[in-house]
Amino acid sequence: MVSAELARTAVGIIGNVIALILFLSPVPTFIQIVKKRTVEQFSPVPYLATFVNCGIWVLYGLPFVHPNSLLVITINGAGLLIETVYLLLFLIYSDRKQRIKVLLIMLAELVFLGVLALLVLTVAHTTKVRSNIVGSIAIVGNIMMYAAPLSVMKLVITTKSVEFMPFFLSLFSLLNGISWTIYALIRFDPYIVIPNGLGSLLGVVQLVLYATYYKSTQRQLAEKKAIEEMGLAEMGQTVGPSKKSNVVPDENI
Numbered sequence: 001m002v003s004a005e006l007a008r009t010a011v012g013i014i015g016n017v018i019a020l021i022l023f024l025s026p027v028p029t030f031i032q033i034v035k036k037r038t039v040e041q042f043s044p045v046p047y048l049a050t051f052v053n054c055g056i057w058v059l060y061g062l063p064f065v066h067p068n069s070l071l072v073i074t075i076n077g078a079g080l081l082i083e084t085v086y087l088l089l090f091l092i093y094s095d096r097k098q099r100i101k102v103l104l105i106m107l108a109e110l111v112f113l114g115v116l117a118l119l120v121l122t123v124a125h126t127t128k129v130r131s132n133i134v135g136s137i138a139i140v141g142n143i144m145m146y147a148a149p150l151s152v153m154k155l156v157i158t159t160k161s162v163e164f165m166p167f168f169l170s171l172f173s174l175l176n177g178i179s180w181t182i183y184a185l186i187r188f189d190p191y192i193v194i195p196n197g198l199g200s201l202l203g204v205v206q207l208v209l210y211a212t213y214y215k216s217t218q219r220q221l222a223e224k225k226a227i228e229e230m231g232l233a234e235m236g237q238t239v240g241p242s243k244k245s246n247v248v249p250d251e252n253i
Helices: 004-024 027-036 045-061 070-093 096-123 127-147 150-159 167-186 190-245
Strands: none
Touching: 004 070, 004 167, 027 070, 045 070, 045 096, 045 127, 070 096, 096 127, 127 190, 150 190, 167 190
C-alpha cells in the first residue's frame, strides 16, 4: 500500500510540472508582444500578482519557516524567475505611463517581500509561528494570483471577446489549483488548500467564459482581418495610379 507521504510527494511533483506549464503558458502571448513591439490590451496584473505570490511561497517553503517543503520552493523559485522575464518584457513594450506604473508596483512588491522576510526571521522564533504568519499572507497572495484574471474577465464580458484572455493560462490555472488542493489534503495544510480550492473555482469560471465567447471572438477576428485586407487593397489602388502618373513620356520618340 502506498504511504500518504509518498502519495503527497508524487502529487507534489505532478503539481510542480503543471505549475511550470502554467508559468510558461503565456510564452505565445509574449512572442506576439515582441513581434508587434506592443503589449496592446494585455494586462500586467496577472504577472504582477504571480510575481509577489511566488516570492511569498518561496519564503514559506524555506526550512527555517516551514520545514519539508522543498517542492514548494522549487516551483515557486522557478515561477519567480519566469514572471521577472515577463515583467521585463512588459516594461520594454509598454507605453511610458504603463511602464512607470508596472515598475513602481514591482519595486513595492520587492520591498514588501524584503520587509516580510526580515520581520518573520527577527520577530518570530519558531517554525510554527513563522509558518502561521507567512502562510496567512500566502493565502492572500495566492488568491490575488488566481483572482488577477478577473480584470481580464471583465474585458471579455464587455467586448464579448476572449482575444486577450489566453486559453492555456486559464486551463493550467484550473489544473494547478486542483493538483495543489489534492497535495494539501493528503497531509492537511490549510494555507495551501484554501487559495488553491478557490483558484480551481475561478479556473472553471474562466473556461466557461472562454467557451461562451469563443465563437463571437472568431467572428470579430475575421471581421478585423477583412477590414485590414480591404485597407491594404485600397492602399494598393491608390499607390498604383500615382506611380503611373510619375512617368513622363519622352517627346523625342
